[in-house]
Amino acid sequence: MLTRIDHIGIACFDVEETAGFYARTYGFEVAHTEVNEEQGVREAMLRVNGTDDGGATWLQLLEPVREDSAVGKWLAKNGEGVHHIAFGTADVDADSEEIGEKGVRVLYDEPRRGSMDSRITFLHPKDCHGVLTELVTAAGSSSRADH
Numbered sequence: 001m002l003t004r005i006d007h008i009g010i011a012c013f014d015v016e017e018t019a020g021f022y023a024r025t026y027g028f029e030v031a032h033t034e035v036n037e038e039q040g041v042r043e044a045m046l047r048v049n050g051t052d053d054g055g056a057t058w059l060q061l062l063e064p065v066r067e068d069s070a071v072g073k074w075l076a077k078n079g080e081g082v083h084h085i086a087f088g089t090a091d092v093d094a095d096s097e098e099i100g101e102k103g104v105r106v107l108y109d110e111p112r113r114g115s116m117d118s119r120i121t122f123l124h125p126k127d128c129h130g131v132l133t134e135l136v137t138a139a140g141s142s143s144r145a146d147h
């Protein structure tokens with residue numbers, strides 16, 4: 001069951017500069033950074049708030065580390081902006097299978113490693129009214145309450 005919006009992914013040219021904007025303008029601080037080579041991104045996670053199920057909602061700033069990565073290609077075409085939304089679930093395997101059975105293309109056979117050792121998969125934007133949609137299960141629990 002999808003229980004919350006885990007994060008909004010925002011494509012940008014420079015993660016540090018963009019994080020500076022979010023800090024100055026809204027007071028959101030960077031809680032976590034990492035490079036995900038498989039996904040081709042350098043990312044910063046900004047925690048926005050907690051939610052009723054104990055999980056938080058995040059902004060995920062994404063800078064490409066390769067031009068031919070998903071975010072690199074998208075930036076070249078569209079410039080900076082909202083790249084994807086991610087719904088949080090306690091069971092990304094079950095939810096992606098169920099959604100796939102409804103005829104929505106699930107991009108990975110098995111969920112892959114996401115931010116903070118989460119497990120993630122994506123639904124094709126063309127099957128989701130133009131929205132690249134991620135499903136995410138946080139490491140060790142149904143939420144990222146410990147961060």
Ligand code: V0V
Nearest residue numbers: 009036039070071073074083084114115122125130131132
């Ligand atoms: C592409 N399209 C999008 C889109 N990206 N539409 C909405 N939102 C996006 N973000 C549209 C694009 O405009 C084209 O439409 C069509 O899909 C095909 O796009 P393309 O440029 O030819 O690119 P593809 O087909 O090579 O790749 C698109 C997909 C790719 C979605 C398959 O981006 C992908 O595999 N994404 C999943 C992985 C990912 O995004 N990783 C980065 C975040 P027209 O022009 O034909 O109409 S990593 C992350 O979130 C992490 C680590 C985390 O949360 O922990």
Ligand code: CO
Nearest residue numbers: 009060086134
């Ligand atoms: Co994401």
